[in-house]
Amino acid sequence: MPNHQKPARPTSTPKISQPHPEKGPQQPQDLVPKFPAKVPLTHNCPFCIFLSPQSEFLSNRLIFSRPKGSDREAVIRYLMENLRLIGSRGYPIEDADLQGKIEKQIARCYYPEGFGRQLLAIMATGSLVGLTRSIAVPTHVIHGAVDPLVPVEAGIDLAKKIPGATLKIFEGMGHDLPPALIPLLVQEVAQHLQRAESQMADKSGVQAKGSCSFT
Numbered sequence: 001m002p003n004h005q006k007p008a009r010p011t012s013t014p015k016i017s018q019p020h021p022e023k024g025p026q027q028p029q030d031l032v033p034k035f036p037a038k039v040p041l042t043h044n045c046p047f048c049i050f051l052s053p054q055s056e057f058l059s060n061r062l063i064f065s066r067p068k069g070s071d072r073e074a075v076i077r078y079l080m081e082n083l084r085l086i087g088s089r090g091y092p093i094e095d096a097d098l099q100g101k102i103e104k105q106i107a108r109c110y111y112p113e114g115f116g117r118q119l120l121a122i123m124a125t126g127s128l129v130g131l132t133r134s135i136a137v138p139t140h141v142i143h144g145a146v147d148p149l150v151p152v153e154a155g156i157d158l159a160k161k162i163p164g165a166t167l168k169i170f171e172g173m174g175h176d177l178p179p180a181l182i183p184l185l186v187q188e189v190a191q192h193l194q195r196a197e198s199q200m201a202d203k204s205g206v207q208a209k210g211s212c213s214f215t
Contacts, residue, residue, distance in 0.1 A: 058086060058149050059119065066112045075110065076102055083176065086149045090172015091180040132161045138196035139165040142188060144173030166192070 062082055067074040079102045080095070087093065093101075139162045143155025152169060159167035168188055173181060 054148050055151065058082075061085070062115055072106070075106060079105075086147075086175040088144060088172055088174040088176055088178045088181065089146055091178035093178055097179070129161060132158065133163065135162045135165075138192070138199050140188070140192035140196075141165055141167045142185065143167070143169050144175065145169050145171045146173065147175045149175040 065082075066078050076099060080098055083098060083102070139159075141155050141159040141162070143150075143152050145152050147155075155169065156167065159165045170181060170184070177185065
């Protein structure tokens with residue numbers, strides 16, 4: 001009889017050749033309407049209807065162009081090339097800094113199949129418009145103006161569909177979190193949460209958390 005037991009979770013840091021258990025297809029944005037107090041920060045990728053030829057090219061490249069083996073140097077080159085393609089043109093990262101970040105990520109876990117599974121999970125989930133329109137907590141959408149993977153139109157559309165949502169578009173920002181932008185992003189999120197707590201307290205008389213969506 002075949003063994004259908006789930007593989008045991010690794011007890012040590014996974015190496016490049018070791019698969020990392022998936023956590024399942026459910027996305028955080030699915031939880032916000034149901035459990036607003038439990039998910040103060042989340043992200044959303046409602047990009048399918050906004051896919052451009054560039055988006056499709058980059059998605060296919062990320063999935064199908066990765067090295068077949070587990071050669072560490074080849075993996076680093078692949079990740080650097082692709083992160084350059086989807087990254088923030090207005091906030092470029094030095095090669096040494098980018099490589100250092102990638103090496104830390106590989107040391108923690110490298111499981112490239114995870115990206116394909118995440119993409120399939122997003123597509124299989126279908127439209128989130130109904131759930132999105134039912135979000136009833138103060139929401140602030142943050143998106144990069146030059147995001148080549150998830151076009152900025154997706155962030156604009158998301159903000160329109162969430163009742164009362166606000167929107168911040170960062171010029172020069174792509175599909176990453178460049179170090180130069182971190183202080184501004186922290187400030188943006190902190191200010192939103194302060195506004196959200198004030199708004200929710202005015203309505204209910206108690207403090208409550210808002211959500212902030214990185215698309």
